[in-house]
Structure formats: structure tokens, C-alpha cells
Amino acid sequence: MVHVADTTDSLKFPILIGDIGGTNARFAILPDALAEPKAFPTVQTADFANIDDAIQSAVLDKTSIRPATAVLAIAGPVDGDEIDLTNCPWVVRPRTLIGGLGFEEVIVLNDFEAQALAVSALPEGGREAIGGGTVREGASRVVVGPGTGLGVAGLVRARRMWIPVAGEGGHVDLGPRTARDAAIWPHLETIGGRVSGEQILCGRGLVNLYRAVCAADGVAPVHADPAAVTEAALNARDHQSGEAVQLFAVYLGRLAGDLALLFMARGGVYIAGGIFQRIIPVVRAAEMRAAFEDKAPHGDLLRDIPLFVITQPLAALAGLAAYARTPRFYGLETAGRRWIA
Missing domain, CATH: 3.40.367.20 (Hexokinase; domain 1)
Incomplete structure (x- = not known):
């Protein structure tokens, strides 16, 4: 397992995108660069012990699509291999997500970076x-x-x-x-x-x-x-x-x-x-x-x-989808925030 220290030009599809707030977690899958995101019902963070269980139950158990990449926006600063949410007890561990759920790559952003990405093309x-x-x-x-x-x-x-x-x-x-x-x-x-x-x-x-x-x-x-x-x-x-x-x-x-x-x-x-x-x-x-x-x-x-x-519904997911399709259009530094199997 290694960190990649620079920006990335492309991501491997299908891509799971997730907007994780203190109360709600919203997920969608982007099958390819031309498809619209397939959204899943919003879940409450309090209903799951951790993000791994939420992804498994709310997404992977509900579809036959197996995402290769996860791009997750979380409500808190992204720092290190164990990422705490500010107003939620979940801790995001990208290495555990890769080992336990089969992702080949995980990128973690701040949730308001995702909102900013959405604003770029609202x-x-x-x-x-x-x-x-x-x-x-x-x-x-x-x-x-x-x-x-x-x-x-x-x-x-x-x-x-x-x-x-x-x-x-x-x-x-x-x-x-x-x-x-x-x-x-x-x-x-x-x-x-x-x-x-x-x-x-x-x-x-x-x-x-x-x-x-x-x-x-x-x-x-x-x-x-x-x-x-x-x-x-x-x-x-x-x-x-x-x-x-x-x-x-x-x-x-x-x-x-x-x-x-x-x-x-x-x-x-x-x-x-x-x-x-x-x-x-x-x-x-x-x-x-x-x-x-x-x-x-x-x-x-x-x-x-x-x-x-x-007023656009699920704006943060739309922002993440825009980034996932064409990362080269966004100056998003992924050093310390991108994990590859």
C-alpha cells in the first residue's frame, strides 16, 4: 500500500462517490465517464458503527456493480491514515476500505471541497x-x-x-x-x-x-x-x-x-x-x-x-462526479489523500 504524492489525470471506473456529513451519508456510483451517477438512498451515520458498514449495507449489498475507485468527501480535515469526522464518531481508514471492501484506490476530500467542485459547474x-x-x-x-x-x-x-x-x-x-x-x-x-x-x-x-x-x-x-x-x-x-x-x-x-x-x-x-x-x-x-x-x-x-x-439536489455528489470524470480539469492536490492497493 502506497501513498501517491501528486494530482491524478484519470481514475478507474466504476467509481463510488460519497458525501459524508455529521448526520447524513449520501452515496452514488458512476459506472463510466459518460453515465449519470446512480444514487442510493441517503442513510443516517448514527445507524452504522462505521463507514465501512454503511458502504457495504447501503451500496454494495444493493447492486452488482463493484466499484474500483472510491472518492469520498468527509466533514472534517483530511490528515493521515485515520481520518476523524468533526461531528460524527466515524473514523475513515482508507487502507481498511481497500482491504475490506475491495477498492483498488481511495481518494478522500473535505466535504466542502466537494461543494466547491459543484459550484464550478452549477x-x-x-x-x-x-x-x-x-x-x-x-x-x-x-x-x-x-x-x-x-x-x-x-x-x-x-x-x-x-x-x-x-x-x-x-x-x-x-x-x-x-x-x-x-x-x-x-x-x-x-x-x-x-x-x-x-x-x-x-x-x-x-x-x-x-x-x-x-x-x-x-x-x-x-x-x-x-x-x-x-x-x-x-x-x-x-x-x-x-x-x-x-x-x-x-x-x-x-x-x-x-x-x-x-x-x-x-x-x-x-x-x-x-x-x-x-x-x-x-x-x-x-x-x-x-x-x-x-x-x-x-x-x-x-x-x-x-x-x-x-437548490440543486445532491450538489456535493454532482461536484464529486464532475471531478471523477475529468480530474485534470481540477487542481486538486491528492498528496496524502490518495491510497492505492
Whole structure:
């Protein structure tokens, strides 16, 4: 078993592609370079002891196709032969996948690298604009996604290739801007004394924000999970849930504007993940867009940068499929992230 230290020009088909988040795991098989991915039902990570069992049960037991290659995007930094997921107890061991499940090659990426790959070729119908702005073709792009955690990745165009830039941008600091923020912030649960983006802008973060709103208002919280907060907001059941959802969108807009500045993302900022899609019906888009643009002295710059919600289903798998078909079009470094039998 060896590591391959450079990028790769081609992969051996059939190829298993997988998008592994903290809560859900989504798999598909790409039979060849011209075929559409054959998707399998989404599974819950909590239902399986490890990724090996999930692949065996959810994919290999359901098809006669035997994948030669696996390209997996996981929610966490890829480092070493034992790769921990940030919000899930699974540990990905590529050598075990090769030895136990018969793959000839395994490539492991960060899950938001896969989202960035998807953004490189997202069709018009796969995104919905929030406000104005103009996409500059070939310009840098950013994807940010509230889910089990908060993922962030950039996408840069250079030497006729799209180059995804992964990181842990979801853990940057968030601070109060308004008087209402200042009333809420002391009640937010912190990690190590700080409020990061992920402490507010993810599933558990929405609950954290809702509880802080309740504390600021002097009322007892009645919802214990993000689905309950979202449902209450969508149906106007209580003021605190509604405000929490609106503030969630405003804070996401602020962070998206920061990310646009960091990457000079004239190709747009793209919001991924299911949480935001569910709350779109009640989000005041104009307030979110205003928060995105409120970046003095660069308000004019932000007004020209588009902000999108990704609406294409299984976008990360589409990104992985694009890479798997033509790796040479993507400047994706595989050193330390590619294992061959």
C-alpha cells in the first residue's frame, strides 16, 4: 500500500462517490465517464458503527456493480491514515476500505471541497439569487453551508483549472453589531469562551440562538431541536423562534459578506445545506442581503457580488462526479489523500 504524492489525470471506473456529513451519508456510483451517477438512498451515520458498514449495507449489498475507485468527501480535515469526522464518531481508514471492501484506490476530500467542485459547474436552475450582483466568469467563488456544522470552502480559477480551497472557516469569530445582538450575545453558549460561526450557524447553533433569544426576553424555551425551532418559525407559533430564524439569516449574510471579501469572490457566494433551504419561505431576503453588503468601506464592492442559495439536489455528489470524470480539469492536490492497493 502506497501513498501517491501528486494530482491524478484519470481514475478507474466504476467509481463510488460519497458525501459524508455529521448526520447524513449520501452515496452514488458512476459506472463510466459518460453515465449519470446512480444514487442510493441517503442513510443516517448514527445507524452504522462505521463507514465501512454503511458502504457495504447501503451500496454494495444493493447492486452488482463493484466499484474500483472510491472518492469520498468527509466533514472534517483530511490528515493521515485515520481520518476523524468533526461531528460524527466515524473514523475513515482508507487502507481498511481497500482491504475490506475491495477498492483498488481511495481518494478522500473535505466535504466542502466537494461543494466547491459543484459550484464550478452549477446550472442556472440549480441556484436562487438573494439580491443583485453579477457573476464574473472565472472569478473566485465561495461556498458556505450550515448543516450539522458550518462548512466553508473557496474555489479559485488558475491555469485553466478550478482549484478548491478547503479550510475551517466555519470557526471564525462572530460578534455583536446591534443593540439587540448585544442583548442576546451574553446568553449564547460558547466554546472556550468564544462565539464562532458554527456556534450559531448550524443546526445546534440555531437552537443555541433560539435559547439566547428566549433568555434575553425572559421567557422559558420550549423547543429542544432545530427542526422544532424551524417548524415554529415557519408556522409563526412563537415570536422567539421567528426572531431566531431571521437573525440566523442575517448573521449568515454577515459571514457570507466577510467570506466574499476574503476570497474577492466576484463569482459569487453560494449557500449550501438543507437548513437554509427549509427556512427560505420566512426569511426576509432584503435584510439578509443588506447584512451581506454592510461592509464599509467596501459596500459598493459587495453590492456587485451575487449571493446564491444552492437548490440543486445532491450538489456535493454532482461536484464529486464532475471531478471523477475529468480530474485534470481540477487542481486538486491528492498528496496524502490518495491510497492505492
